[in-house]
Amino acid sequence: MTRRLRLGMVGGGEGAFIGAVHRIAARLDDDFELVAGALSSDAARAKSSAEAIGLARSYADWREMAREEGARGTRADGIDAVAIVTPNHLHASVAHAFMDAGIHVICDKPLTVSLDEGRALARHARDANVVFALTHTYSGYPLVRHARELVAAGELGEVRVVQVEYAQDWLANPIEQGSADSRNRQASWRTDPALAGPAGCLGDIGTHAYQLAAFVSGMEPVAVAAEVHTFVPGRRIDDHVQAMLRYANGARGMLWASQVASGAENALRLRVYGTKAGLAFDQEEPNVLWLTPQGGEAQRLTRGRVTGAAASHATRVPPGHPEGYLEAFAQLYRDAAAQIRARDAGQPPPPASRLLTTVDDGVAGLRFIEAVLASSAADGAWRTLG
Structure with a gap:
């Protein structure tokens, strides 16, 4: 049986529409399990947001989360990937920290707030040998x-x-x-x-x-x-x-x-x-x-x-049973999971997953x-x- 990938989330606390969408999409095909999060920059709100969704591992700071959950952290059950659903100005710094920790990235769009930042992220993703998916939903x-x-x-x-x-x-x-x-x-x-x-x-x-x-x-x-x-x-x-x-x-x-x-x-x-x-x-x-x-x-x-x-x-689902936005979003998570498993096994990504939007699209x-x-x-x- 294939293990569910362990997912963390930065941002997406109470009142954040897109955080809930990411969480639904991530679990729709049973490829991911959300196990950790730094859901808000406000410590009290991060804690209450985690409690509201039953999330056991809540961090007050995403930097601590990257350190603890990464390959060099103290946890044997650290996350495989992180979903970044913060305001745009934080995308680059959060992504760099988690890539430094050897963690794959699934980031909301736009990629960053500047072209220079985006190009630096693309170089880092290649050097770190991680999957970097960008959630351009409609391509799903x-x-x-x-x-x-x-x-x-x-x-x-x-x-x-x-x-x-x-x-x-x-x-x-x-x-x-x-x-x-x-x-x-x-x-x-x-x-x-x-x-x-x-x-x-x-x-x-x-x-x-x-x-x-x-x-x-x-x-x-x-x-x-x-x-x-x-x-x-x-x-x-x-x-x-x-x-x-x-x-x-x-x-x-x-x-x-x-x-x-x-x-x-x-x-x-x-x-x-x-x-x-x-x-x-x-x-x-x-x-x-x-x-x-x-x-x-x-x-x-x-x-x-x-x-x-x-x-x-x-x-x-069969013809006549409508599929919509959440399923399209979930498709990106399904393709990201396939690419992450292949990358971690040292194999090329499955052909069907190669339509995933990436850091280069960003x-x-x-x-x-x-x-x-x-x-x-x-x-x-x-x-x-x-």
């Missing part, structure tokens, strides 16, 4: 993976147009402002450049849109012309971004992301058009993918009925952020991705 959907297979197999022909958009409305009002008791805690740190970094909406959901487009199309743009904007008075960071994209093969694209789109819930949509066909995916309807041949009838492909290897690997996202901010500062002038 079976039909997103099938869409990638279709493009790679040439079913669309040569890609000409990539259109991606991600619209939300949860920051349409200044919910981060006001007294400590009245303001939204998530909004407070996500709109604080000291904690979130220089990119607000751009870093939070713009990177998701960018990664989805690159994952499916198999292409990254070589240049962008972009504008970031802040609509809500008093907000210190962008809440809206729009960018034109140029690709090396001559294709063109557009990316739009907004967190002030009133009425929008989690509207992440991708369209890719080639010389032979086009495809369309809507994250709010993740069990359907539309494929339309040039001059032909639209084909409605459904999860559980497509036969590609990538979609089959990411499918858990660096690509940071290159995009840097180019968009540079273009916006130059009034939308074209900037190459470094």
Whole structure:
């Protein structure tokens, strides 16, 4: 019987939405068991958060956790991997500490707050010989993976147009402002450049849109012309971004992301058009993918009925039984577990797990952020991705 991997968590205490999502995703396929955590920078809150989920090993400081749980620590049952679900400004320092301890990393996005930090993390992950997974959730959907297979197999022909958009409305009002008791805690740190970094909406959901487009199309743009904007008075960071994209093969694209789109819930949509066909995916309807041949009838492909290897690997239940966000998130943990077991055994990762988003995908996202901010500062002038 395969042993469950021991998981630790940094961040994700009481009131943190994404921490609970990580915990559900990690245990969905029985690959991980959460055994330790430094769930808050506040010692009392870390303790109460651990008690609320029945976590026995609670640390008041993540540095102590890395020392104690790592290969050179005092525990024989130390963690195999750590999930980092802190505000963005801590991702780099926490990841470095756990990689130094020989512990694999599963990190929330964006990877860090700067491209230099991201590149340093990528070098460290290679030197430490650890798995470094980045939780770009939407690449875990079976039909997103099938869409990638279709493009790679040439079913669309040569890609000409990539259109991606991600619209939300949860920051349409200044919910981060006001007294400590009245303001939204998530909004407070996500709109604080000291904690979130220089990119607000751009870093939070713009990177998701960018990664989805690159994952499916198999292409990254070589240049962008972009504008970031802040609509809500008093907000210190962008809440809206729009960018034109140029690709090396001559294709063109557009990316739009907004967190002030009133009425929008989690509207992440991708369209890719080639010389032979086009495809369309809507994250709010993740069990359907539309494929339309040039001059032909639209084909409605459904999860559980497509036969590609990538979609089959990411499918858990029979056709007609919807799978959604939590299952897509769990797919990243399933693939991370497969890669961790292979790495620890000195073996190559199983082919089915190789679609896991990695530290290198995080660096690509940071290159995009840097180019968009540079273009916006130059009034939308074209900037190459470094």
